[in-house]
Amino acid sequence: MRALVIDDEEDVRYVAQMSLGRVGGMTVLVAASGEEGLATARRERPDFILLDLMMPGMDGPATLRALRQWPETERIPVVFLTAKTLAFGVDSLKELGAKAVIFKPFDPMTLAADIRTVLQ
Amino acid sequence: MRSPSIVVDEAARLAALDRYAILDTSPEEAFDDVVRLAASICQAPIALISLIDSTRQWFKARVGIAVTETPRESAFCRYALEQNDVLLVPDAFTDDRFARNPLVVGEPYIRFYAGAPLTTPEGLNLGTVCVIDRKPRTLTGEQLDALRVLARQVMVQLELRRMIAERTIAEEEHRRSETRMRSILDNALGSLIATNQQGLIESVNVVAERTFGYSAGELDGRALDTLLEWPAFVSLRDVNLGRMTESVGRKKSGQLFTCEIALFELYAADDQRHFAAHILDVSERHEVERMKRDFITTVSHELRTPLTSICASLGLLASDVMGELSPEARRMVTVAERNSVRLISLVNDILDFDKLQRGTMEMEMQPVSLRRVLEQAVAATNEAALQAGVTVELRETESVALGDSERLVQVATSLLSNAVKYSPRGGIVRIEVMAVGESVEVRIEDRGSGIAPELQARLFRRFERADSSDARTKPGTGLGLSISKAIVERHGGTIGVDSREGEGSTFWFRLRAVGDYRQFLTDRAGASS
Secondary structure: OEEEEEOOOHHHHHHHHHHHHHHOOOEEEEEOOHHHHHHHHHHHOOOEEEEEOOOOOOOHHHHHHHHOOOOOOOOOOEEEEEOOOOOOOHHHHHHOOOOEEEEOOOOOOOHHHHHHHHHO | OOOOOOOOOHHHHHHHHHHHOOOOOOOOHHHHHHHHHHHHHHOOOEEEEEEEOOOEEEEEEEEOOOOOEEEHHHOOHHHHOOOOOOEEEOOHHHOOOOOOOHHHHOOOOOOEEEEEEEEOOOOOEEEEEEEEEOOOOOOOHHHHHHHHHHHHHHHHHHHHHHHHHHHHHHHHHHHHHHHHHHHHHHOOOOEEEEEEOOOEEEEEOHHHHHHHOOOHHHHOOOEHHHHEEOOOHHHHOOOOEOOEEEEEEEOOOOOEEEEEEEEEEEOOOOOOOEEEEEEEEOHHHHHHHHHHHHHHHHHHHHHHHHHHHHHHHHHHHHOOOOOOOOHHHHHHHHHHHHHHHHHHHHHHHHHHHHHHHHOOOOOOOEEEEHHHHHHHHHHHHHHHHHHHOOEEEEOOOOOEEEEOHHHHHHHHHHHHHHHHHOOOOOOEEEEEEEEEOOEEEEEEEOOOOOOOHHHHOHHHOOOOOOOOOHHHHOOOOOOHHHHHHHHHHHOOOEEEEEEEOOOEEEEEEEEOOHHHHHHHHHHHHHHHO
16 A cells, blocks of 8 residues: 655654554655645555645645646545644544544554555 | 900810901901991091900901001900900090000000900800090990991801801812812723713713723713623613623724623712713733633644654654664653653643633534443553553443533543552452433442542642642643543533542543433523523
8 A cells, every 4th residue: 555645744754654654564655745745646646645734835725625636636535634623623624525634643553554444 | 334254265266266267367348348337437536356366466457556466465355355245445544454554555545445246156256346536435325236236247247258268178178089089080990981870871980081982072971882792781780780790892993892891889969870880901811811822722732743753753663663672772662652642641631621711622412322432431541451450340331322422432531541540459440321310420430549528529620639749650630630520511411529538439420311411502502692
């Protein structure tokens, strides 16, 4: 399974990459911004995208909308990753077309399994 | 004719003289007229209005004499003070009292004297209206009467003066007191607005003008209701009397501000009811409170991102997926991981607490299986129970309550992890679900050391712990129970503890059955509208 992690925080990107890769056995691509993530997604067509909600420039919801504009990324499932618990309700994020919302801090040992469950 | 002497209370007499405030005043026509008339009627060269203080006789008006005062000892008039009628001295040479008087043997060579006393309403003699001649003589009956009448007229003048003087003093005092009151009102921190019983404004202080942006003139007669976003004044005036309530004020510019209002009744000397509102602009204070809360929220959120990296890194290290660690290194990493998890739960508690305070915690109410809620709580505390050597027994009872399942899991987990934390090694924690009337009660019973009665009520308050030394030995924020209480109360339920020292504690929460909860919502909607 190929994952794309889009997060502006390098440390979060790295631990997510290790959690999904070393613990979950996935192939993990990373991108540091919404713009970069969109380009990577269109080129690599990952099986799902773990997308940070709050990012400078193109934020999570904007990136999600952009992904939906392109035929090659239109159907890729997106899971939001967020530290915020107030700004957006889970429901409004799901209405944007997200498959699930995972809150920081996540459990590195179960992150991959949790995502596999919601993707099924 | 010698009138009988009267007893003189000299102190009272001097005090009375003082009250008329006449001594050493300038000549006045009304008094000058009297002495001219006296001289003319009595055919005398000298006529005086003489007032006697402790040392002298002083002339308010005089005819035929230049001096304005003479020493008291030589004054004929001091003898007149002891009379209640005219003192008549036909020939001073033949009167023992006056034969050697300097005014008789020298200037102005007095031989004849007639003085009618100036008697106050309380019977004190202040002085005389007198006529003097340089030859012995007497007065006719008409002249004596005229002298008495003139003395009475002088008293009328003096009385009038006194009344005017007293009124002026009273008015001055009143003005001073009004200025003082005004200054208190105008320097008060809040707006003070006085109204009639319909709530129409009668007067305001300067703060009210400043706060609402209207002049006192513009506010006069205006309805208090137009300054406040509240139900009508008449519906509130008796209900809210003497109570502080929060409302929203409206300035002339249309700008709204949060304010606190205290209404009270004023007592005026009429048969109308009058009210006053004390209105304090608290928008600034509210703004500071809001900023403080926002700051807490922001910091708590900002902490989550670095904590995510720390926690996940340590978790990955501890699990050996990043390569095998030496036993010592793994133990270190485990310590670090456990403490970063504690930090996260503190941040989560603060955020939850903040949400509950703001009323922004969303609850998704639906029928919830309590068995599933409790199973999740047991699973969440499983590892802690294993490590503490505590057995958790869940007695299976299928029960449905209306609630937010995630939040109920949070409450059950919080209570269960407390029970595990405070159980002795090898202890048992029992979880029971029972129906109590229409409600459903979850009971979590431990065999810990129990909680003293005086501590039980305090437990559910913020940051309270049963024993402050626990803070060092048992992890936790002290927020868990207060959050649980708030969540349960948002469900319309109750939470509590039954405990005996040395015998353990049973923490319980009771939720409304489905129908009952709907009633709670209806009641709450009714109460807040």
